[in-house]
Each structure stands twice: as structure tokens, then as C-alpha cells.
Amino acid sequence: MGCGYWGPKLIRSFYELSGVKVVSLCDVSPARLNAMRLKFPGVGLTTNFRDVLRDSTIDAVVIATPISTHYSLARQALRAGKHVLVEKPLTGSVKEAASLVQLAAKFKKILMVGHTFIYNPAVQKIGELLKERALGDLHYLDSVRVNLGLYQTDGRNVLWDLAPHDIAIILHWIGKPPVAVSAWGRSYLQNGIEDVAFMRLEFANSVFAHFHMSWLAPAKIRRMTVVGNQKMVLYDDLESAEKIRIADQGAHLDQSSSEMRVNYRMGDIVIPCIKAVEPLAQECAHFVECVLQGRAPETDGENGLEVVRILEAADKSLKKKGALIRV
């Protein structure tokens, strides 16, 4: 369901998975559907989602539509007994997300959110480093995710477009939810819709994560920094091969000396060889595997709900000019 910007990428991925048959494509726009005819010959096309729900040969539904429609479409699909993969963010509110999670549990169906970055080998590699405590104690994380233009909006601000990536990644890395959230932004082009925003997640033990997001930036940047007390990692998702750099450097307090109390240590940098796998292909394969084996996905409904909970809190903080919101 949904053949806009992201939909065709999902269709292509499922198309190329063995063991899967793409039965039907659905979109409210006949023009968009028609454009699919060329790319994916032989597939059913419909503007009526009910056709999909009624089709008993269809086991699972993939939803790539504007945020505001996620809840209603996913709800109908779950009720019709379909497994559901919803594009990120799961829904536009905590209430809706919680309701979908309950529904999936009730109907014993897989509910998965398309947090693609969790299926990105670079993100997984940093997750392993953190799990093995290879960076020492984690201090803080920083993310810059800016570019010119919006990818999706549905009348919502830049937080709802770009923060789902950072939140999902950081929840995956840290493994625990933040205790508080703060966000601040400005809207330049559309009244009330922030196109530049900063966001902070505060975790236990002084750990924090800071995000800089913008639809008004001179260059596209996708850069995350992970600072531990023994090693530090730079992750640039726009690099084709060398996405991660692990710097063996740090600082510690020198208790013995009285004057210069902090020592800084510089060491080698390692760029690990990461296998070139397409995250979206991994995500789709994972969904199919979970459906077939009845397993809970990495990015299941609960995970999607957690991301929406933080997004909602951040949006609330944004409206209150950066006030700290407990999560």
C-alpha cells in the first residue's frame, strides 16, 4: 500500500526475494499505480485497499503511506488477519501505536516497523562494539542529519521525518530508553512546521545523545559520533565503503600531577571492512523470515511504539521551547 517515493523501493526488494510473491500493489492515485505497471509487470493493481484485505492469498501487507494514515491502514490489515510491515514512524501518536501493538498481540500477527538503519551493517557493527564495551564507558553520542529538502512530511515537522532514524539507532545501541527529552526548532518556510531542529536525549549515567536535523542545509550530511572513554567512533553513512572509523584515543584524569590534570591520548584509527549489504533488502528478508517462523522482529511494534513515545515527547518539548520532558 503506497507507491510514492519509498513504496517502489520496498516493492523492488520484495520482488527480488525468493519465496515471496508480490500479489497486488495499491495506491489511491491511479497515475502512480500506472507508473508501476512498467516497472513491475504482471502484478495486480488496485486503488481500493479493501481488495487487498479481502484477498485471502495475501499473507502480509506493507504500508508506505503518509504518517497520518498508518494507524488506520495497519489496523484494518491486522484485523483482516494480515501480517504488517509499516514504514517508520509506526504511527503519529503513542495512543495509536499502543493500540496497534495490542491488536497485533490479539490477532497473533507480526507487526514490524521499517526502521531500516537497524538492518544496516555499519549500525550493527557499532552496536557490537558497544555491547563488547570496546569503546570503554560510553560518554555521549552526536548525530548530524541535515540536507536540503524533505523526504516525507504529511504536515509534520522535521523531527517526524529525520529523528525516527536517530532514535531507532540509539535505542538499538544503548538498549535502554532515555529518561528525558528536549527539543528546540524553528520554522522558516511553513508556519508552525519546524524545518530546523535540535534534540537531546538524556540517559542514565550522564550519557546523552544530541541530534541536529535540518531541511535547510547547504550539503547533505549523515554523520554520527560515538564517544567512549577509551575509543571513539565516527560513522558517516554517505561514505560508500569506509562508513566507520574507530579511533583508539581518549582522555583521562591524571590524579598524580597537580597542574595539568587531563591527559589526552592519540592512537591508530581502524576502518573496519564491512560487508556491502543493502539494508532495505535485509529488512524485507527479516520481515519474511519473522512471518514464516513466527518470530518477533528486531524492530517490532514495541520498538516502533518506543520510538513514537520519544518523538511525541520531543514534539511536546519543541512546542515548549526546549523544556525537558520526562519520558
Add this chain to the structure above:
Amino acid sequence: MGCGYWGPKLIRSFYELSGVKVVSLCDVSPARLNAMRLKFPGVGLTTNFRDVLRDSTIDAVVIATPISTHYSLARQALRAGKHVLVEKPLTGSVKEAASLVQLAAKFKKILMVGHTFIYNPAVQKIGELLKERALGDLHYLDSVRVNLGLYQTDGRNVLWDLAPHDIAIILHWIGKPPVAVSAWGRSYLQNGIEDVAFMRLEFANSVFAHFHMSWLAPAKIRRMTVVGNQKMVLYDDLESAEKIRIADQGAHLDQSSSEMRVNYRMGDIVIPCIKAVEPLAQECAHFVECVLQGRAPETDGENGLEVVRILEAADKSLKKKGALIRV
């Protein structure tokens, strides 16, 4: 006065200026003074600042010592009838800075602060672009100034080390003080001394500036972004030749269309050829010129006071976890 990290660079610059004689070097540490003997043969050396003040052949004093000593040393120098160039920031408090400004006025002496970046051709070029409104309406500015290790501290946090640069640059570019300041940070190595901080200056007309500062970062970054509604500028001070990139791109609200309301425009990028001048040499020459001609320096005491006013407000906000402070 002061032969630590920055002092010798200033000495070298004045040394190579025609029309200037470096009479005497002063430092409390005899070891540091001794190290100067080799580099600057034939220059007087003393550990007693009074020797300098008493020497009637000395017209001007340059102070490159820890922040906490700026006020007392500059005060003595002004009272002894010397012109004074003080390293940034001017002092450690607004009260002290205001007092120095008054003193300089009273004794009719030049009081200048070493905000080097104001003498950097790249900063000046962007200043001209903004003055000519070549970027259209200014939306916002962003600065990332991070590295591993501190340059100066004197028991103060990362704001006092790195923010003076950004504040001085942005005052120069915008020409007006901010209306409010917010800052938030964390201290990892020394209790109560923040080594990572974020700061925001809010100006009139929705313009804001955001700074990310850190002593705990995997790589050195000195990158500023200036976003206007017609053009956008990237300024990377670590680039040797191509410091500035002017992107002829922007976004505007399309009033005619009903569905997709924002249009994004991509255009050429221009990297202007900027003459390779050493900012510190320019700064020292400017000081000498102001002394000789009795002119107010670009970065005079008033300017230094303004920077300290913002720093003090930011530090106050930092202590209050990011509370907005009116300036």
C-alpha cells in the same frame, strides 16, 4: 606577558612587523622565559611585570596569560599608560571587562582583544556576503568546533575556551547582539568543568546561531554553516585553500500549488579564491596601526565586553540546565 602556548606566536608576529620593536618578554616561569632566549635572541627577559610597566620605552603590552589574570594585568598596564592587547576572552567576568573598557577610555589608551578570527579573510568574506545580502534573508547559523583536548582552561569549562571564537565571529557577521542565550553541557573528566557543550543564541527575526563545542571528539572539526533563503555558505577553517563554499540553493513556499507546498532549488557552488593571509599577522598589524593612528580597533574593549557578556550569560544558562537567559 605570557610565554605559554599562544604567547610565542604573538611574539613572532610582532617580531616580523616592521616599525615595531619587541623590547621585553615577561613570564612568571623562568623556564619558559629561557626557552624564548633561543627563539628570540637579543630581547629583554623578565619575570617581573613591574619591570615592563616601569619601562618608558615600552608603548604597548600584549597579554597572553590565563583568563583569571587578564583583568589585573590589563588594569595595571592601562594605568601605567600602556596600550593593551589582551588574548580572548577579554576577562573572566562582565564586571571586570566593563571596568577595563572604562579605564581605557579614561586613560585614552587602545584596548584590543585578540579575537583572531575577525582578521581571518574567510570570516571577512562571509561578513561581506551578509552585508551585501548576497545570501538573501539570513535564516540561521551553525558551528561545530570540536577536537580532542583543550587549548586553554584556567579551571573553566569548554565554553570559555571555544565559544569566544564563535561569539566574536557571529557578532561580526550579524552586527547586533543576541536577545537571549541558552547553553547545556556535561562534564566527564573533571567534576563541574563541562567538556562538551551546546549553545544557542537567539536574535531578532527568528535568526539563531547554534554551537557544538567539545574537548572529547574523535576528530578536529571547525565547520560553520550560514543559511540564507537564497544562498547557503559552508566555511571549513581546516581546509587549507578552499575554506568557503557558497551554494546557490534554497527553498521557497509555492503559494500557487495546493499539494506540494515547498520548492527546493539546487544550483552551482562557488569556492571563492581567498588570499592567503595569516590572521594573527593581520591582527598584530591592526593593533600597531590603531596604536599609531589612535583608531579604535575592530575588536576593541567594547567588542570584548560584549563577548564576555554572552559568555557569562551562557555559563549561567549552563548551570541552569539550558534555561533561556535574556542578554
Add this chain to the structure above:
Amino acid sequence: MGCGYWGPKLIRSFYELSGVKVVSLCDVSPARLNAMRLKFPGVGLTTNFRDVLRDSTIDAVVIATPISTHYSLARQALRAGKHVLVEKPLTGSVKEAASLVQLAAKFKKILMVGHTFIYNPAVQKIGELLKERALGDLHYLDSVRVNLGLYQTDGRNVLWDLAPHDIAIILHWIGKPPVAVSAWGRSYLQNGIEDVAFMRLEFANSVFAHFHMSWLAPAKIRRMTVVGNQKMVLYDDLESAEKIRIADQGAHLDQSSSEMRVNYRMGDIVIPCIKAVEPLAQECAHFVECVLQGRAPETDGENGLEVVRILEAADKSLKKKGALIRV
């Protein structure tokens, strides 16, 4: 014909062109054909090229097989009255290439070679700059095209894999064939098959082009330099957006001065905004257009023959350790 590395990319491109129907895929390997079934459902599959030739609903044949088979396959296709698009290089020898050109003329069919770079907007932009003489007098061109690993080989050396790109681009830019060719290389992994090579084309008026090609390099590089006496261009095909940099700089002989005779001039750099079009899609659309309108393609048989003529001369020079070969 050919479903190996490059074939599926061509199939996909034709698939997505309106007005074109992909009738049949052919490959000698049933396994490779089977893999196509998933990606391109509903298309005919055959291991017998004769099936294709006999099929009167097929107007044009696309050949993406090892070099040594190009001639025989293209010959059969032309004789069967099909238009033909052959992957680069056209054939493995001048004799074969000339024969195909004659055959295409005789049967009045389109013969086109897949020199994709000619359909690359960055290459076209530089072509326009040269045509308008925007760089002044052309001095020389340099190309570095190195990486780890080979893309195609068919028992031939690195020249036959990588030089077709550079030769085709430079013929397009200069518009005239070189007068002489020299090449030198070394084989490290397979006896007699050079994996590192350097090549030089000498044109009239002291213009030359130098290529560095390697299958044994630590990093992938695709960088071309065009030096004129008024401007210089850097073209990096691996850059996603900023492929071309035009530097307004040069040097000229100062006749007036006696001592320092050469003056160097540095100016701005412009990175033109180039529309993001996929070269392969452009190439396929161009082939279809030429077939429908009976027009000669940009990279027609003559062009492909010219490239092979230079390749053959270069290979001859390589065997003679760099001896200059007249073309």
C-alpha cells in the same frame, strides 16, 4: 544476450523505458537465466541465441557477453535484420569491428556501442566547455582509473577493461583521433595479462592524454583532469553530486619581465549543478530513439571502431614496451 554482471543492468533499463518491450533474455548458462526469472517475471528465457534471431517480433538485440563473442553474435544479429547494441568494446579487433560497421551499413541497421560515459551529464558538460573553448587552449588530459579487481576480462589485459572508457570520453571531447599511441604495463597475477598499465595518446598541437589504469590499487579512483591555458577542470566520477570542479586559474609567460618569466593566476572554483540522470538509462533511451527514428547514434559503429583501433594500437605498444605506434 548475456545475463552476467552488466546484462541485468541493461535489462532493467530497457524494462523501465516506455514504448519498449523486453521480449526475451538469452544466456548460455541456465543458472544465470533462472536467476533472471525472479527479477523480470513474464519475460521469455532461452539459452539458444537462434530463438532470438528467428523471433520476428524482436526488432533489436542487446549484447553483453565476453569481448571475444561480440563479433559473432552481432554479425548474426545484423544478418537476421536486427538493430544491435553491443557492450564496449565493440569487438576484440579492428578487423572484426570494421566488418560489423560494413554489415550494419549493408543491412541498414543501427549498430551502437555501449560507451555509457558519453551519456553521462558530467562528461557532456565538459564536452560543452571544450566546444565553447571555455578553458582556453587545451593543453593536456589525465585520467586515473584504478581499483582492486577486474570488471571484465575474457583473458585480456587491463587496457581492454578500463581504457575503452577513457578513449571514448576523450574522442568525444577532442573530436579528433590521436596521431600516435604508447602504452606500458606489468602483469603481476597472470602471466601475460597486464593488471597495471599506463597509456598515452598524442594529438596534434602538443595536446596529449595520459591514462593510469590498474586492477591492483588500494582504493577505487575515477578521476580525470582537463588542463587548458585559461581554466582547468577536475572530474571525479565517484562524487555523488559534485562531479566537476572548474578552476579559473592558469599560467602565462610574462614577456615584459626578464627574471621571473611565468606568472601563475589563481581564481574561483565553480562546481556546476549537474542534473542527476542515470547514464545507462540515457544510453538505452538513445538507442531506442535511434532505432525508431533511423538516426545514427552518438556512439555508433564508426565510433566503436575508432575506440578499438586505438585499443589495438595501445596493446601493440604494450607488447613493445611502450614503443610509439602511429594510429
Add this chain to the structure above:
Amino acid sequence: MGCGYWGPKLIRSFYELSGVKVVSLCDVSPARLNAMRLKFPGVGLTTNFRDVLRDSTIDAVVIATPISTHYSLARQALRAGKHVLVEKPLTGSVKEAASLVQLAAKFKKILMVGHTFIYNPAVQKIGELLKERALGDLHYLDSVRVNLGLYQTDGRNVLWDLAPHDIAIILHWIGKPPVAVSAWGRSYLQNGIEDVAFMRLEFANSVFAHFHMSWLAPAKIRRMTVVGNQKMVLYDDLESAEKIRIADQGAHLDQSSSEMRVNYRMGDIVIPCIKAVEPLAQECAHFVECVLQGRAPETDGENGLEVVRILEAADKSLKKKGALIRV
């Protein structure tokens, strides 16, 4: 002797060395000498080289003058009983260089050439890697050393300006002289003076080194590549911190398989932390140490002669349009 472009850098380095006294500066131009007065107060200045030779308090002479004067000046200095450091290249001909080597031996004086790169920690690090055979069998080396403008010329072509660096580095790395040399170039600005050149050194065991040199290039590049069969190194001298990248990758012939015979292996990349030492300061300290201890310098007269021998052969090849010259 010589206060042009490079001289003052040498003077500054010796100035800052403890245990050394800079007694006298000499240059044929009074204007250039005068400019030194400001930078180096208290030092003797003379336009007459004989003053230097006669001064018995002077132990060593440093020569940074045009190439054509090296021989005569160094000869006089050696004969006057001075140790001599000559800028690269040692002389303009093998004959002159050999004569200086003999003279130094006869008078038992240190004769050293300023091949600065040998004192560069990055070059030394790669030398150690090669010595330890950390890259496996060495295949080939490649160097790109291009920029806009010449650094020194003295009426000679780009080979004499830029190749001394590459030759000295590669002799240091390989430890053996090449068996043959080839060079080819073009002159665009001054008749008979090549401003663009390519050069190849052939060593035993199929090892070769290729250099690309130019005074007419859109950007400054200083990049060397070292390819072994087990690891490969990229060395970019313009990088401030990350000069060397060691890629754990390679290719080998797979004897077992019949079809695809070469396997390529990609691995991690390591950027070793190299201490930030100024090569010129190291070079000057090494000269002083050799003088004081009577030790042969790393870059002694013999080494300088070897470099000139290769330069002369390359220049001969250049005149013969690339003909291979035995060394």
C-alpha cells in the same frame, strides 16, 4: 648562503636548534638580506660568500641557491674546510656531484643533501613496513606530485624540481637503484622546459615506480601509492594528521578453480598514529649531529649523487621521447 624561498626556512630551523649558532647569512641580493634583518636580528649579513669562507668561527655552511650554483659554492666551502648541507638536488650533473663526493672524502668533511622527505615520519614509517615485509612482495609504486606553479627552476624542467623528492623517497624505501629509467614530457609555457612529465623507474623483480609531475594542474596533489601482494599503502602528504592508510587487501591467483582465476580480498584499513615532527627540523638536527659526531648522514653525498644520476638519465630519456635509459 641563499635567502630566497627555502633559505629562511632553513635559517629558522637552525636558529631554533640548541647548540647551534647562526653566525652569518649570505645572499647576492642586498634587498633579500635586508628582509632577513627583521626576522633574524643580531645575525651577520653579507653579500660576499668569501666572508663566510674566511670566517674561522663558522664550522658549516648551508647552501639554498639555484641548482647551477650548488657545485661551485659547495666546492669552495669544502675546500675552505667547512661541512656542507646543500639543498636538493645536490648538483645539476653527475660529474659535478661525483666531484663533490670526492672532495668531501678528501677533506674529511660532512657533505649532506637536503632530501627533507627522508626525515618525514610518514616516509620513515612506510620504509619500516617495507623492511619488515609487512606488505608482502612489493609490486609497484606510484606518485602524483602536481600543482599550479613551480617552486624552483633555474631554467630546468619539472623533473629537476619535483622528481628529486620521489627519487630520494623510493631509493630510501627500496634500498637499491633502478636498472632503467624512462621519462616523457611536454613544455607548454617555456620552449624546451617541460612543465608536465611522466617518469618510470624499473627495478629488478618486475618492481617499478611511476611518477606524474606537473606545474600545470588544477589542484595540489602529493599522493604516493605502494602496492604489495598482501597489503597496500596510500600516503597523502597534504593530510595534516592521517598521512598513511594501510589497506589489508590484495589479490592472488586461485590455482584450483578453472574459470575465475584471480581472487580479490578486501580487509580493514589502518591509519597509524604518526608523531607530528617537522621534517625540516629533523633534517637540520641530523646534520648538526653528523657534524658533531663525524657520522655519515642518511642523505649523504653518495645518496645525493645517486639521485642526480637518475635525474640525469631521466632528462636524457625525456629528450629522446621516453626511450629507456639504463642507469
